Amino acid sequence: MFDFDKIDKTIHEKGRLGIMTLLAVRTSWTFQDLKTELKMSDGNLITHLRTLHDAGMVAVTREILDRPQTSYSLTAKGRAAFQEYLVVLEQIITAGKPKP
């Protein structure tokens, strides 16, 4: 029987899963790019990013170029957690399949 407590509850939410997926694809994403890609409201995105940041999964970089810009990237902990999460998803799917 599969132990469902193994699932990382921080990542296992569609909004945060989307953020983690995008951050896993590319090194750094600006707030606006994340918002465009995920089609989330500012408030929703900020809340999810704060949750991930508080969990130590996402690093925040603030730069002032021609205007202030905030970028987000995965921390080593976040990357490891995301990979582990994918493994757990695969295990759930495998465990649910009927054995031959």
Place this chain on the structure above:
Amino acid sequence: MQPQSEAEEHLRIIRSLMEKATIYRAVSAPGALAAGLTAVAVSSTGAYLTNPDIPAEDEIWWFFIPWLAVFAVMGAFNLWLLGRDDAQGGSKGGFHVSERMRTALRCMIPGLLAGGFCSLLQAEMEWATIVSLWVLLYGVSLLGTGLFAPKSIRVLGWAFFATGAALLVAGSTITASVANPLGIAHALMGATFGSYHIVYAICVWPRRANV
């Protein structure tokens, strides 16, 4: 929801987001349609109005300047469409230059600049040869985005590349066999930049939202 189907659903979300995040269409369908129709209109007008009696020093006004204007206006229009789409999927208006748009521009600009520099050789080349180089190098610039472009852009890039190469080979024959070389240069612009963009726009328009 059953844990297994929930896990499958989450894997689907991850896969589709990863695919979507790595694909970028540098030529929008409406931008291509506008560019194609404009190119056909300018080409037809140019082919109709030009004649072999136009003095060589005036040819720049009958060919290069109008097409430079078309490139500038249509390029700016396409960029505006892409930037509008990047600003919250176009739902709130505004303009945003995304990292993917910057990357696409970095990939395309060398090919486009090379095409621009070829225009400087106008004194030593026929207009049809310059058109061949423009077509070839536009194909190169589109293919430059190939790593993250959808298949339709790569097909468009190869179509321009192959046509440009073929025109370069056949260029001198074409020019020697026609009475109005300026007219044939206009016609080539319409046949390539015009018709290819229109066909591309028609092909990708209905599927645009899914890519």
